[in-house]
Amino acid sequence: MVSALAGVMTSVIGKLTALLGEEYAKLKGVHREVEFMKDELSSMNALLQRLAEADRDLDVQTKEWRDQVREMSYDIEDCIDDFMKSLGQTDSAQTAGLVQSVVQQLKALRARHQISSKIQGLKARVEDASKRRIRYKLDEHTFEPSISRAIDPRLPSLYAESDRLVGIDKPRDELIKCLMEGMGASVQQQKVLSIVGPGGLGKTALANEVYRKLEGQFQCRAFVSLSQQPDVNKILRNILSQICQQELPSTSVQDEGKLIDAIREVLKNKRYLVVIDDIWSTQAWKIIKCSLFLNDLGSRIMTTTRSIDIAKSCCSRRHDRVYEIMPLTTANSKGLFFKEYLAQKIYVLNWKKSPRKY
Structure with missing residues (x-):
């Protein structure tokens, strides 16, 4: 698909180049916009060709950007074809008299004005696509060494549509009920709920569904996924970024101790919901747990793990709970x-x- 799109882009760029030729040089109203689109699309086309040559699965953001560029390319090509057709009809028209000549000129001016407005709108879309490419750092993320680009099997679970999940309603409702117990009490104790089960049973999808459903019940939230060798600094920065609802600059706090202090400062006076997905070691949990300020505001923490021992270590207090996820029934399968x-x-x-x- 990427290779085919690169071919479409090449065709569009060729037509934009034609618009910059001598035949259309007099169209000063759109000349600058056309030149901008040609340069930006040429840059995007270079990235698309690199993606085609890379021969690897694209991440979610890159696929979304690619699809938007595809639709934009089709619209630009249609607009150019209409533009050239309109100008061709105007230039070849033979006027039989003064009145007919004036009418044709007015029609031509109106058509050019309409197409000029379309080109201005297309230019804005090209500019937005270019900014998204920079904002999401598609060039860097796509061509990092493959050793750091291992496929994360949890991503589909995080982006799965609710209506496509089977057998999730009952456990989701049970977890929500458990998490919301005690919310009306004068002292709303913090609670940890740990989901445990073998890989592939849908722990991440279940935790994400609960996380979505309880969105309006908490002042701040965070959902982070670990790995067998977690980068604790990156995880803490991710938590801080989500609870502050802003991206942290790369030059901000790097020390783990200071990150923990910063997270605790934000969370100490707020009811929060934090999900720590796929914990592989008690050591990772102990470090992250230090950042989750213990308050009596009804805050909730969810963890998922494959290990019953880790699940129990997460739930150290009497009101915490371990929830063992079960395989799908035959009917649900x-x-x-x-x-x-x-x-x-x-x-x-x-x-x-x-x-x-x-």
Whole structure:
């Protein structure tokens, strides 16, 4: 798909180059916009060709950017074709009299004004796409060494649509009920709930669903995923960024102790919900736990792990709870199979009807 899109972009860039030629040089109203779009699309096309040559799966942000660029390219090409057609008709028109000549000129001016407005709008879209590329650092993230680009199997769970999850309603409602118990008391004790189970049973998806459902119940929230060898500094910075609702500059606090102090300062007077996903060691939990200020405001912490021992170590107090996730029932397993099968069939049918969108 990336390779095909690079080919489309090449065609569009060629047409933009033609608009900058002598034949259309007199169109000063759009000349600057066309030149800007040509330069920006040329830069984007270079990235698309590198993506095609990289021969690796793209992350979620890069795929979204690619799809937006694809639709934008089609719109630009359509606009250019309309523009050239309009100018061609105007230049080739033979006027039979003064009145007809004036009418044709007015129509031409109106058509050029409309297309000029479209080009201005397209220029703004190109500019936005370029800014997103810089903001998300697509060039850096996509071409980092493959050793640091291992595929994270938890990502699909974080972005899964709720209606595509099977057998999640009952455990989700149970966890929400457990987390919300005691919220009306005069002293609302902090509670830890640890989800435990083998890999692939949907711990991350379940925790994420609970996290979404309880969005409005807490003053600040954070959801972070660990790994077998977690970068504690990065995790603490991620937590701080989410609870402050702003991205931390790379030159800000780097020391783990100061990061812990900064997180505790934000959380001490707030009801918060923090999810620590996929804990592999008690040591990682002990460090992160230091940052989660113990208050009596009804704050909640959720953890997920494959180890029952780690789950129990997270739940050290009487009112904490370990929740063991169970495999899907036979009925739910069949339902999941047929739902995915149907989704694939619908995708194929839609592709046959409109391959340009896919």
